[in-house]
Amino acid sequence: MPNAIPARPQGEKPRRILFTGGGSAGHVSVNLALIPLLQSQGWNAVYMGSSSGIEKQLIGRLDDVDYYSISTGKLRRYVDLQNVKDPFRVVKGVFQAYRLIRKLRPSVVFSKGGFVSVPVVLGAWLNRVPVIIHESDLTPGLANRIANPFARKVCVTFGETTASIKGNKAVHVGPVVRNxxxxxxxxxxxxxxxxxxxxxxxxxxxxxxxxxxxxxxxxxxxxxxxxxxxxxxxxxxxxxxxxxxxxxxxxxxxxxxxxxxxxxxxxxxxxxxxxxxxxxxxxxxxxxxxxxxxxxxxxxxxxxxxxxxxxxxxxxxxxxxxxxxxxxxxxxxxxxxxDREGIRARMRERDSGPSAVEAITSLIRENSLRR
The missing domain is CATH 3.40.50.2000 (Glycogen Phosphorylase B;)
Structure with a gap:
């Protein structure tokens, strides 16, 4: 069934949400599912990412989403000359994100992960803006592991992932599927x-x-x-x-x-x-x-x-x-x-449970500032 989203309570003023995440389409897809639904409920959505990553291309296809570029460095696990330069790019990105967030005054930041998200999460934390992180994989990625201490909640797709998240922050929401x-x-x-x-x-x-x-x-x-x-x-x-x-x-x-x-x-x-x-x-x-x-x-x-x-x-x-x-x-x-028919039968038997989008949007509302 299509994802549902709870209506904004009557009398509640619309708020601004800042999305981040990038480096690959997988670090943008959940945001692409959430943005139109939140916009339909009156939220003002803005996005912060790199100047040349795929996230800028994908978000540019959406209506009424302002995009802000910041400096970022890749979090590599291998030896590369860029590893010397990238920490300085990340520090620059933190200051850029801090200033932009101070100006934009979002009620909440939603981070899908990827190396571009780290400066944004840190900039939000410095501005005392609540951060919610989404982790799709069974084990948290490096960027999300760095960002987790600065987040209020971490939404996870696999139930097993909750054991990897410290601080009683993990919330098992299940998979987000674009409508x-x-x-x-x-x-x-x-x-x-x-x-x-x-x-x-x-x-x-x-x-x-x-x-x-x-x-x-x-x-x-x-x-x-x-x-x-x-x-x-x-x-x-x-x-x-x-x-x-x-x-x-x-x-x-x-x-x-x-x-x-x-x-x-x-x-x-x-x-x-x-x-x-x-x-x-x-x-x-x-x-x-x-x-x-x-x-x-x-x-x-x-x-x-x-x-x-x-x-x-x-x-x-x-x-x-x-x-x-x-x-x-x-x-x-x-x-x-x-075995295609047997596989489809096993897929049909799977209990999809409550809507992940509904769970995430409820968390966003519960953990956002009232500006």
């Missing part, structure tokens, strides 16, 4: 992508930044895959391959926006990374998934835990990136297709 994704039209998806009804569609997503290994595996195996499937391949910025444009039944795009609900609706199976927001959205849409999580060498291991949780629940097949050979890739897709 528009639930309204997709399969026929429109086929028409937009110029594919035909009757032959199953395989949707491939490597995340907003794409995945070179997944892209290469798909393209190497196009002659086999297109015998059984039509393919919609969201390959990431700069990852289009013109050599594949003439392949019958294969469509490639860097990224899609408004078309995603219709594309998802017309898809039989999904191949994806294992970012929490995406896989919970596919779960809500009851799409059987082949998950290829980022390896431990390329991440903090959160996607490995997310994928294993879904595998245990029977919602997906999992293929580790280190095992991504052509034979293993094709075999995993075959197993997924063979």
């Amino acid at each position: 528009e994704l639930l309204r997709g039209n399969a026929l429109k998806g086929l028409q937009w992508s110029k594919l035909l009804p009757g032959k199953p569609v395989l949707l491939i997503m490597g995340g907003s930044l794409g995945s070179k290994n997944i892209n290469e595996a798909v393209r190497r195996n196009l002659p086999v895959l297109t015998q059984t499937y039509q393919i919609i391949h969201l390959c990431g910025k700069g990852e289009l391959d013109d050599r594949c444009n003439g392949v019958k039944g294969y469509r490639q795009y860097e990224y899609v926006h408004d078309e995603l609900p219709d594309i998802a609706a017309c898809s039989e199976l999904v191949i994806s990374r294992a970012g929490s927001n995406s896989i919970f959205e596919f779960l809500a849409l009851r799409k059987p998934m082949l998950l290829i999580p980022l390896s431990k060498s390329a991440s903090r291991g959160d996607q490995l835990l997310n994928a294993e949780s879904f595998r245990k629940a029977g919602f997906c097949e999992v293929l580790q990136e280190e095992e991504l050979t052509d034979d293993a890739f094709l075999a995993a897709i075959s197993r997924l297709y063979a």
Whole structure:
């Protein structure tokens, strides 16, 4: 069912909420779900992020949301010359955020995480503005671990995550799913992508930044895959391959926006990374998934835990990136297709519980300042 939002109590004045989060689409998607709903209840929404991150591009598509850029540094786990410069960028970002928040006077800050959120959370804390954090993954990310001591509440998607949050701040709200994704039209998806009804569609997503290994595996195996499937391949910025444009039944795009609900609706199976927001959205849409999580060498291991949780629940097949050979890739897709009805049945049995959006918006109202 679509997310609901409680009405603002009669006589309550509208307030301002400052959103932050970025670096990847996963660190923006929850904000994209909340902003229109809060605006419909009279909240004034503003956003603070980096000057060139994907969050600026995504938020720029929304109406009536002012965007403020600040300096930020990436929180790397590997040796890089930029590690010397980035602490200074973060400190600069804290001062910028502090001054902007002092001017904007929001009633509350909602942070989705990502490295850009740290200066904003610190700037809010210095201004004594309440902060609510959202953590999608099973284990908190580095940015959220840094920010947690300065937050009043931490909303978590997985119930197991509450044990990782200190200070009795964790609130298990469950997954946030964007309303528009639930309204997709399969026929429109086929028409937009110029594919035909009757032959199953395989949707491939490597995340907003794409995945070179997944892209290469798909393209190497196009002659086999297109015998059984039509393919919609969201390959990431700069990852289009013109050599594949003439392949019958294969469509490639860097990224899609408004078309995603219709594309998802017309898809039989999904191949994806294992970012929490995406896989919970596919779960809500009851799409059987082949998950290829980022390896431990390329991440903090959160996607490995997310994928294993879904595998245990029977919602997906999992293929580790280190095992991504052509034979293993094709075999995993075959197993997924063979078990698709069983997977959908297990997805239908899942108790979705109360609306996560309703729980979050209630927390926002309860913990915001009355300006």
